[in-house]
Amino acid sequence: MASKSSAPIKSGSDYSAQQIQVLEGLEPVRKRPGMYIGSTDVIGLHESLREIIDNAVDEALAGHAKNVWIVLNKDGSATVADDGRGIPVDIMPQFKKSALEIVMTKLHAGGKFGGSAYKISGGLHGVGSSVVNALSEWLWVEVRRGNTIHRQEYKTGNPQTPVEIVKESKASIKLPDVSGTTVTFLPDKKIFSTIEFEFDTIKKAIRERAYLVPKLYFHFMDNRTEEPKEVNYYFEGGISSLVEKLNENKNPLHSVIFINKQEGDVEVEVSIQFNNTYAENVESYVNVINTVNGGTHLTGFRMALTRAVNDYGKKIGSFKDDGDSITGDDTREGLTAVVFIKMPQDRIQFEGQTKGKLGNSEIQPIVQQIVKEGLNIYFEENPSDARRILEKVYLAAKARLAAKAAKEAIIRKGALEGSTLPGKLADCQEKNPELSELYLVEGDSAGGSAKQGRDRKFQAILPIGGKILNTERARLDKIIEHEELKNLIIALGMGIGETVNFEKLRYHRVIIMTDADVDGEHIETLILTFFYRHFRDIIAKGFLYVAMPPLYKLQRGKDVQYAYNDDEKEQIAKTMKAGNAIVNVQRYKGLGEMNPEQLWDTTMNPANRLLKQVNIDDAEEADAVFTMLMGDEVPPRKHFIQTNAITATLDI
Ligand code: 2B7
Secondary structure (H helix, E strand, O other), rough: OOOOOOOOOOOOHHHHHHHHHHHOOOOHHHHOOHHOOOOOOHHHHHHHHHHHHHHHHHHHHHOOOOOOEEEOOOOOEEEEEEEEOOOOOOOEEOOOHHHHHHHHHHOOOOOHHHOOOOOOOOOOOOOHHHHHHOOOEEEEEEEEEOOOOEEEEEOEEEEEEOOOOOOOOOOOOOOOEEEEEEEEEEOOOOOOOOOOOOOOOOOOOHHHHHHOOOOOEEEEEOOOOOOOOOEOOOOOOHHHHHHHHHHHOOOEOOOOEEEOOOOOOOOEEEEEEEEEOOOOOEEEEEEEOOOOOOHHHHHHHHHHHHHOOOOOOOOOOOOOOOOOOOOOHHHHHOOEEEEEEEOHHOOOOOOOOOOOOOOOOHHHHHHHHHHHHHHHHHHHHHHHHHHHHHHHHHHHHHHHHHHHHHHHHHHHHHOOOOOOOOOOEEEEOOOHHHHOEEEEEEEEEEEHHHHHHOOOOEEEEEEEEOOOOOOOOOOHHHHHHHHHHHHHHHHHOOHHHHHOOOHHHOOOOOEEEOOOHHHHHHHHHHHHHHHHOOOOOHHOOOOOOEEEOOOOEEOOEEEEEOOHHHHHHHHHHHHOOOOOOOEEEOOOOOHHHOOEEEEEEHHHOOOOOOOEEHHHHHHHHHHHHHHHHHOOOOOHHHHHHHHHOOOHHHHO
């Protein structure tokens, strides 16, 4: 794939600049290692190994290596080997030195070898080997070419031997003797805060690269332990294998769409597969760098996808009227994709704080055009897949339009604020919000008791039935359609969404009153989450409370007292027993067990009751629990259910 056209020497002045660059030694690397390797901690340590691995990967990407070996040796050193062409060993006339020595001991040697298009994987663009060499206590490199083995050894980047032909390899592993490069190095403990390589970290980096280079074998061995560990990676399908892996355990709507084309010195690879969830999972790479914040390649991909789906929809006549079309967001639900471009390393521009975003503006139209064309062809040739994708995207568009219509309706009619108060609400007589309270009561029967027991002058009651809507992903239109939530919104009187007006809140105490059992806790979590997401101001102002009903009722004759916890129960029982008669202890299970008078006495009468004020932290925690229980992230939910299975009966 590497085009040999981009000559490194363009003009006289460039040439001299190039020469000066090429001749730069390694002294600055040991002076400021962080500038070259990022950091000198455990991350920098692994970055150095990654640099060497990436040189081998480049040789594979250039079409010359089929295998990469990575070995962690007993003495703490690491060996990387490939079966590529082997770093050239011939003497470079302008330096009177072996090319191998220049590669290993000079900065910016990269451009000299096969042109700038050669080096395409991550990191330091061709200077990686020399930087790692400089930061190693010792390093040796062997180049196998034909039947000959060439070797040079270094300490802290300085040659200890000439580039010489040797009889035997020093490598700890047996390698095919055709051709290739082997590098073994011990990171310098004077430079790195730790020189202990981590098996899992390296495994992950190798795996990621294996996906990006189809048909490349990775052999990874850890010989440091008594029982050597070995993992091998090979993905026939490259990024399509990765997409399949990402969609594992999901229901895909079609087989993986793979688009691959080269445009000049930019190669574009895209794999796409929709599944039946609502989550988006799109990864993007430039060479072997994972661009976590996307960039121009991702933008080009998104535009192409939106247009291709739109065009196909129009073409097969599934749009009812001309104004209908889908947006980029509609294509994201259930989308799993990998966007991978390969381009000359020295042209890459990264953006952003973490350098995780591709900035090259020329890449966007290239990716867009290639993906658009590829999708057009795919949709044409696979109409049933295309139809399934269209249906999925339409569904998202429909939901979006419904949400928008609902929102407009709210804005136009002030739909919720102006509505008459819900029938279920037993309002209070007081009109001054500062003096008014709203009880949100779990269940109709407890709601009934609360209505009878309350002080109707200032206390309003709204029963909240069974399960309120899962507001996790619920859109505004669904929330407003939902009876329980609609009642609550109207009762509060301040609207919702963009039109929310805190000034109109009708109660300055909103009190959640649920049973002290699992169901009650669940409803409490739901309500807290709802307030947290839509009425955060109410919480911030300190207007949201949780009622604390008593846990016990103690009775001796006519003397009735309530306990709100176990200590209190013991205390009260003791004083009552002093009268030397039988004390009747009753444990409340639910609000429904109290008659209206008891409910007033224990839970609603401001003189006796216990209220817990909800703060943002509580609500945030409820929100997190809720997200975990209801959200898309399956693993944490599983974990929660497993670890709490003994103590909680989850009702989801
Ligand atoms: C820019 C520099 C670093 N290089 C070559 C050729 C092959 C080759 C390498 C390598 C890591 C550990 C074992 C090019 C490129 C130097 O120029 S580096 N293979 N493998 C490697 O570093 N593996 C090359 C053109 C013709 N023949 C050989």
